Amino acid sequence: MTNAKLVECVPNVSEGRRRDVIERLSDAAASVAGARLVDVHSDADHHRSVFTIVGGSDAVEESVLRLAAVAIEHIDLRQHRGVHPRIGALDVVPFVPLAATPMSVCVQLAHRFGRRLAEAFAIPVYFYGEAALLPERRRLADIRRGQFEGLTESLAHDPGRAPDVGPNTFGPSGATAVGARQPLIAFNIWLRTSDLAVGEAIARVVRASSGGLPGVQALAFTSSRPGMIQVSLNLTDLAATPLHVVVAKVHEEARCRGVEPAESELVGLAPASAVLGTAAAALGLPSLETRQVLELAAEIPSVIPSLQPTDLPI
Amino acid sequence: MTNAKLVECVPNVSEGRRRDVIERLSDAAASVAGARLVDVHSDADHHRSVFTIVGGSDAVEESVLRLAAVAIEHIDLRQHRGVHPRIGALDVVPFVPLAATPMSVCVQLAHRFGRRLAEAFAIPVYFYGEAALLPERRRLADIRRGQFEGLTESLAHDPGRAPDVGPNTFGPSGATAVGARQPLIAFNIWLRTSDLAVGEAIARVVRASSGGLPGVQALAFTSSRPGMIQVSLNLTDLAATPLHVVVAKVHEEARCRGVEPAESELVGLAPASAVLGTAAAALGLPSLETRQVLELAAEIPSVIPSLQPTDLPI
Numbered sequence: 182m183t184n185a186k187l188v189e190c191v192p193n194v195s196e197g198r199r200r201d202v203i204e205r206l207s208d209a210a211a212s213v214a215g216a217r218l219v220d221v222h223s224d225a226d227h228h229r230s231v232f233t234i235v236g237g238s239d240a241v242e243e244s245v246l247r248l249a250a251v252a253i254e255h256i257d258l259r260q261h262r263g264v265h266p267r268i269g270a271l272d273v274v275p276f277v278p279l280a281a282t283p284m285s286v287c288v289q290l291a292h293r294f295g296r297r298l299a300e301a302f303a304i305p306v307y308f309y310g311e312a313a314l315l316p317e318r319r320r321l322a323d324i325r326r327g328q329f330e331g332l333t334e335s336l337a338h339d340p341g342r343a344p345d346v347g348p349n350t351f352g353p354s355g356a357t358a359v360g361a362r363q364p365l366i367a368f369n370i371w372l373r374t375s376d377l378a379v380g381e382a383i384a385r386v387v388r389a390s391s392g393g394l395p396g397v398q399a400l401a402f403t404s405s406r407p408g409m410i411q412v413s414l415n416l417t418d419l420a421a422t423p424l425h426v427v428v429a430k431v432h433e434e435a436r437c438r439g440v441e442p443a444e445s446e447l448v449g450l451a452p453a454s455a456v457l458g459t460a461a462a463a464l465g466l467p468s469l470e471t472r473q474v475l476e477l478a479a480e481i482p483s484v485i486p487s488l489q490p491t492d493l494p495i
Numbered sequence: 496m497t498n499a500k501l502v503e504c505v506p507n508v509s510e511g512r513r514r515d516v517i518e519r520l521s522d523a524a525a526s527v528a529g530a531r532l533v534d535v536h537s538d539a540d541h542h543r544s545v546f547t548i549v550g551g552s553d554a555v556e557e558s559v560l561r562l563a564a565v566a567i568e569h570i571d572l573r574q575h576r577g578v579h580p581r582i583g584a585l586d587v588v589p590f591v592p593l594a595a596t597p598m599s600v601c602v603q604l605a606h607r608f609g610r611r612l613a614e615a616f617a618i619p620v621y622f623y624g625e626a627a628l629l630p631e632r633r634r635l636a637d638i639r640r641g642q643f644e645g646l647t648e649s650l651a652h653d654p655g656r657a658p659d660v661g662p663n664t665f666g667p668s669g670a671t672a673v674g675a676r677q678p679l680i681a682f683n684i685w686l687r688t689s690d691l692a693v694g695e696a697i698a699r700v701v702r703a704s705s706g707g708l709p710g711v712q713a714l715a716f717t718s719s720r721p722g723m724i725q726v727s728l729n730l731t732d733l734a735a736t737p738l739h740v741v742v743a744k745v746h747e748e749a750r751c752r753g754v755e756p757a758e759s760e761l762v763g764l765a766p767a768s769a770v771l772g773t774a775a776a777a778l779g780l781p782s783l784e785t786r787q788v789l790e791l792a793a794e795i796p797s798v799i800p801s802l803q804p805t806d807l808p809i
Contacts, residue, residue: 189789189793217792217793219793220792233792235789235792279789280793370779424778425774425778428777432779442779443779444780444781445778445779445780446780447778447783449787450787450788450792451787451789452788452789452790453789453790453791456770456774456783457770459777459778460739460770460773460774460777463773464682464739464742464759464761464773465684465742465757465758465759466759466760466761467758469761469770471790472533472534473534473764474764474766474767474770475503475549475593475678475765475766475767476766476767476785476791477790477791478531478533478534478547478764479501479533479549479593479594
């Protein structure tokens with residue numbers, strides 16, 4: 182894979198329960214030489230799976246197109262009920278520049294992928310993030326407003342909701358948001374309470390849009406785990422608000438409300454800087470650099486085992 | 496560099512104050528193709544520098560021999576006063592297997608290096624760790640008993656202290672312990688007190704030899720930082736006692752005694768598993784795998800900048 186155009190893509194698919202479908206999606210994503218499927222994270226409550234693919238830009242694009250075909254064939258949004266907001270079978274497709282790849286490569290990639298998706302499958306496509314064509318479409322939450330169910334009506338009556346490419350109507354596969362962005366961290370924290378209002382209050386305290394921590398998006402979800410709810414976080418500015426700061430804040434806000442935090446989960450991958458920053462803070466180190474990690478400094482190959490089928494969640 | 500014989504060597508040299516000598520030592524260690532000097536950690540209180548070199552076994556051996564020549568030329572142990580125990584200018588030379596390299600390669604490497612060092616510089620050499628020829632020489636502390644000053648007399652009167660190779664007497668360069676071992680973590684924690692007895696009590700609580708945590712060696716040192724002492728740790732069994740557990744224990748024991756922990760420092764490198772384990776614990780994650788770190792999963796080259804001369808401490 183050429184370093185110049187190394188990219189990551191993190192398609193979010195509205196299927197988190199049927200193991201056979203998740204396996205087909207994984208197989209499709211892993212079927213292109215030069216694109217590596219490095220993580221699959223499925224959540225039955227969210228009814229959603231997040232795939233992480235890295236490689237050269239052309240190979241990654243092809244990999245996501247193959248995954249799209251499987252998602253569109255097997256997922257019917259009319260039957261889909263999960264706690265996570267969504268507008269389509271292939272719900273969100275962000276392209277992320279890695280190493281020396283400029284953001285412009287991912288913006289072009291998003292536009293090309295979006296057009297191919299719209300043409301091949303008659304899917305309405307909205308461009309978001311750095312690939313947004315309209316300023317009011319930079320934020321994913323604005324595109325997803327009303328979700329799958331509301332979007333049908335909006336498309337019929339509100340010209341402002343017309344897709345950037347693709348038809349003005351959709352079938353059981355819904356619509357897709359395609360974007361370009363910097364790496365982010367998706368991170369969920371369970372709390373030992375059944376009271377969703379506690380999670381909603383904490384989400385309001387930490388999220389940037391209600392005056393909380395910069396670069397933090399937060400939602401509270403019910404959970405199938407008995408006596409638990411979940412605070413679901415997206416961290417988009419790790420320099421402004423490091424991961425360990427948000428987690429400590431959520432834990433503290435929970436305890437203030439008499440609620441014990443339970444375990445957390447990372448959805449997809451985290452940048453090395455977030456892991457090193459978290460470890461440094463926990464150990465009392467002023468900093469911790471990648472060159473201080475033995476395997477990285479020694480450039481040991483195959484530190485990373487390939488994803489095995491048995492690693493598949495669910 | 497061939498992966499089959501990838502090794503690390505972490506020579507400890509009894510010079511932590513003279514910048515020009517530390518630069519000469521670094522230049523010598525970095526002068527062999529195929530051996531990378533990835534870290535230099537100098538400590539003026541310890542009067543000691545720790546060099547981390549990684550690469551193919553032959554290149555690393557040559558790099559450490561060149562460093563040895565500089566150490567032996569410039570360091571006079573008769574003038575050396577520091578808080579850290581030592582027996583020689585080139586005090587300790589551990590070889591560590593990396594990646595798929597078997598320990599036997601490092602044992603052979605230690606023996607060959609030790610013989611070459613003894614012959615070239617008339618240095619008494621003791622083999623320790625996995626390279627020990629006598630069971631009572633597995634532990635470095637036993638070899639270093641009496642230190643440089645005591646060893647002269649011991650060599651003259653106690654046949655049990657005779658070196659494994661090299662002469663039975665030494666000059667201003669002293670003796671050297673050469674060994675093979677698994678990776679360890681060297682980690683120092685400052686505490687906000689001038690009372691060394693507090694540090695000594697904490698060191699006794701945490702170290703394995705006095706019934707503390709398995710795989711933990713600990714000493715307390717005075718410090719030139721005003722109002723501070725240091726607890727200096729070596730962790731040799733990270734599966735039994737992870738880094739973050741020891742650090743939390745030292746912090747807790749200090750606070751129990753009314754002493755606030757100050758910052759920590761990592762000497763040399765830490766295995767990725769220790770960094771990931773620390774981050775997982777801090778974030779409430781059941782585990783964190785190397786494949787969940789973006790740069791590792793994407794195998795992004797040159798995550799690691801080479802060590803620059805300006806990075807040199809002191």
